[in-house]
Amino acid sequence: MDTLVVKNLSFAYQPGIEVLKEINLSFTNCPTAIIGQNGAGKTTFVKLLKGLLQPIQGDILVKGKNTKEYSVASLTKHIGLIFQNPNDQIFKSNVLDEVMFGPLNLKIDLEEARENALEALKQVQMEDKIKDNPYDLSLAERKLISIASVLAMKPDIIIFDEPTIAQDYRGMEIIKKIIYELKSQNKLIITITHDMDFVADNFSRVIIFQKGRVILDGFTKDAFSQKDILRNSFLEQPHITQLGRKLLIPETILTIEDFIRNFKSFTIPS
Numbered sequence: 321m322d323t324l325v326v327k328n329l330s331f332a333y334q335p336g337i338e339v340l341k342e343i344n345l346s347f348t349n350c351p352t353a354i355i356g357q358n359g360a361g362k363t364t365f366v367k368l369l370k371g372l373l374q375p376i377q378g379d380i381l382v383k384g385k386n387t388k389e390y391s392v393a394s395l396t397k398h399i400g401l402i403f404q405n406p407n408d409q410i411f412k413s414n415v416l417d418e419v420m421f422g423p424l425n426l427k428i429d430l431e432e433a434r435e436n437a438l439e440a441l442k443q444v445q446m447e448d449k450i451k452d453n454p455y456d457l458s459l460a461e462r463k464l465i466s467i468a469s470v471l472a473m474k475p476d477i478i479i480f481d482e483p484t485i486a487q488d489y490r491g492m493e494i495i496k497k498i499i500y501e502l503k504s505q506n507k508l509i510i511t512i513t514h515d516m517d518f519v520a521d522n523f524s525r526v527i528i529f530q531k532g533r534v535i536l537d538g539f540t541k542d543a544f545s546q547k548d549i550l551r552n553s554f555l556e557q558p559h560i561t562q563l564g565r566k567l568l569i570p571e572t573i574l575t576i577e578d579f580i581r582n583f584k585s586f587t588i589p590s
Contacts, residue, residue, distance in 0.1 A: 322346040322347060323477060323508045324369070324477060325346045325347070325379075325380070326378070327381070328342055328344060329368065329378035330377040339361050340375075341533050342533070343534060351524050352511075352523060352526070353512075353525070353526050354366070354526075354529060355513065355516070356529035357530070360529040360532070361532040366479050368380060369387075369399060370399050371392045371395040371399075374388075382398050382399065396422070396475070397475065399477040399478075400473055402466050402483065403481055406462035406466040410454045410462060410466060410469075414453060415441070415450050416434075416438075416450040418469055419441055420436075436473070439471075440468035440469070445464075446468060463486060476508060480509070480510070480511040481511075482512060511523065516556055516558040516561075517560070520544065526538065526540045528550075535549060541572050542572075564579060569583065
């Protein structure tokens, strides 16, 4: 059974003006990036998955059960959404209380909620900040706290909305490690992002949204080979992919390792 199935999904904020139009997708546990220009419908789509919005048409099935049968609170057991702006998610006065709130809201007992929170804070390397007020931390640190808040609930589906915003190299490496660990736990990871390098490094599947429709759904290497579709969607290839193209390497390069392996065996035409 697919972890998540979307059937004939449409949504409008105003009558007659559809933001999403007849979306049909299924998700196993393949790490998936949803990309597209601003206004393509990506954030609306994941809010529908999370139950924060209700479709005007169609169905969303989580492990075979229609989200219409869930409350938003009960859906939290299965789907965690990390907001683009951590300030929209954080509201407690210290870090530990913030990260414990989700587990406690799921009726997990106090000691287990604390253990889950401390484990999640260790994953984001923020365990030394447990007594701090989140609003005394940097934007990048608040983003990591919001990630920990979702990890502490241990959902099977984790959705990241622009996870790399404000992150330096260290923050990026922490997030990449978290994604790797979630993959090893057979979790479904979905991200919305404008960071094509991040997509190439971490995600096996790419879905491109344009004007509320899915215009491409495929393996990451295949997706980043479609230069015309990317250009028409106002998207760019990852920087390493662009470099490979400029050097006339025929294979679509996604990672530095790909580049080194291909460059060593490739002779640039004279």
